Amino acid sequence: MRTKRRVNMRCFLKRFPKKLVFAITLIFFTITLWGDIGITGDMVGRVSDFNSKDVNVRVLEGRITTGVVVTAVGPYSVIFGSKNIFVESEKCFITAGVGGGLILKIGGREFRTSKAVKIVLVASAGEGTLIVALDNVSAKPITHNYRGELKITNDAGVVAIINIIPLEEYLCSVVASEMSTNEMEAMKAQAILARTFAVRNRGRHKKYDFCDKTHCQHYGGAGLETSRSITAVRETTGKVLLFDGAVASVFYHACCGGMTTSPAYVWGGDEFPYLKPVKCQRPGGGGYLCGKSRHFRWEATITSDEMRSLIADAFGVSARGAKLKIMLRDPSGRVFEMEIMGTERRVITGEEFRIAVGRALGWGRIKSALFEMKIGGDGYRFGGSGLGHGVGRCQLGAIELSRLGWSYVDILQFYFPGTVVGEFGGEI
Ligand SMILES: [Zn+2]
Ligand SMILES: [Zn+2]
Incomplete structure (x- = not known):
């Protein structure tokens, strides 16, 4: 189910006194207006300016033991069954109930529910994020920040969190989680690959689209975003790698060691005309593009x-x-x-x-x-030689090509010959 935050907000507002609705609306418009003024001179800034379809990402699987503590930058609401609880700033403790369901503790109140719990930032929280702290026995809880919404369930006795987030916002974190370089054309190539992978592989898991591990794409939440990853996503918004008009099957790795390989040799299965071994060398001679890497040999x-x-x-x-x-x-x-x-x-x-x-x-x-x-x-x-499976784009080679002045389109066509970068017209 792919719900939109705007729809949820409407449901949420209906349940509140008119004065409160007015106050929240006023704050919302003030912040929106301020934000709009803020970005006129700086087209890079805010992640929430992206407008795209949501993806469902299961986060922190295998890392949650007893439960989680959710807070937010600004007020948020906790929605389950017919309840819609407005939380100003308190923490929301969530644990899995014995025999199913969830137990919620918010500011001295306790709730039990067999339904999924949805946690949504209220609009006045603006650019804020939902903060999830792992409630493990630890002096310093590990926290993760997420944009979008959280859907929390009891999955076989364990608290399971699905982050429902617009695709483009998700990509801002994925690009930074997978790659870190000053080379913007290489970052843009990464953004195209991350988007192409996401569009092609949506629904990779039965109950959600993606995990947050390298099995799908590494996604560490909003805390990992950088201004460069946001710029790379923004400047390529909606663009994917296409072959023969269809979304390409893409792979990437850290360092090829001199030559990439075909997926059929690595995992078996289909051959793709644009995923053949590519020599990771500057055309016309010269050394290996990824030759300076410590993983090269x-x-x-x-x-x-x-x-x-x-x-x-x-x-x-x-x-x-x-x-x-x-x-x-x-x-x-x-x-x-x-x-x-x-x-x-x-x-x-x-x-x-x-x-x-x-x-x-x-x-x-x-x-x-x-x-x-x-x-x-x-x-x-x-x-x-090399690091990783060796299929598709060599990360260190792409960074070197960017350094040599290649555009992100040329970099992608070098590693995926015959493909083009284009708008993806359909639904993701
Ligand atoms: Zn996965
Ligand atoms: Zn290489």
Whole structure:
């Protein structure tokens, strides 16, 4: 369900005495007018000027233990069932009820509900955000700021939060969460990719559109926005990457190590004509665009013991002296197939190996599937290139192209040949 804040505000206002409505309306218009004057000389400023459809993002999953504490910059309302509670400044404590539902504590009052709870800033809060503090046992609670609305439910005994936020406002945080550079053309390319991904992959999860992790796109809320990420989103508003008139399937990663690869080699499945291996080199010669990166070349070791438990845990092959061997490489040089010889034979992909090592030993060890491997001494020695899966846009290469004066359109067409940047006409 995609509700608009304006509609909710109308419902909310109906429930309040006329004097209060008048006062809130007056404050609202004063702030709006002031804001409008404020942006005439500065077209970059406010995130709330964006006008776009909402997306539903599940936030903080796996990080909430006992419950959450919600406050806001300015007054807010807590809506559930037939109740609509106006909260001036108190905190709203929310925990999951035993056997379902939610328990709310607001300024000494306690409520129980089996319905979803919606938390909405009232208009007078202007540019404010809703603040969620994790109610974990901690001297210093960790807080996160969100624009838009929060929908809170009890999901199998755990407090679940969905942030309902206009797409363009969501992107201001995603762009900054995924990338940090002074190079504005690279930032704009990132904004296009983030928007293209969001438009194409909406509804990626069953009950909501996106998670806030890298599975979808990293989204840290309003606290991570920067003036550069807001500018990048604003100056590309509504634009996506298109191929043959359809929204393209896009991927991006940190450092390709010299050449990008096709998604079919990494995850299997479809091939796309605009997602072929691209040499990350300045056309007409010159060094690698991402060559200055500390991830461009790397070395790592994995001891025999580490490898043995890794192979057993991740791939179910348990034998002393199990051997690992590179069998096939893809056209970019990445390891495509590896063979594990133990009590049984197992063939895995290089990407599966990278992910397994990342989960077991940390993501800084085997940074990509573009590596050489030697067995000797106390285990396995690796020499590799790049960071990430290597499909689509290389972030460090894009930053270098921006530095060389390329536009965001040229940067995108370099990594996604045959695509164009255009307005997305349909509904997201
Ligand atoms: Zn996800
Ligand atoms: Zn690169």
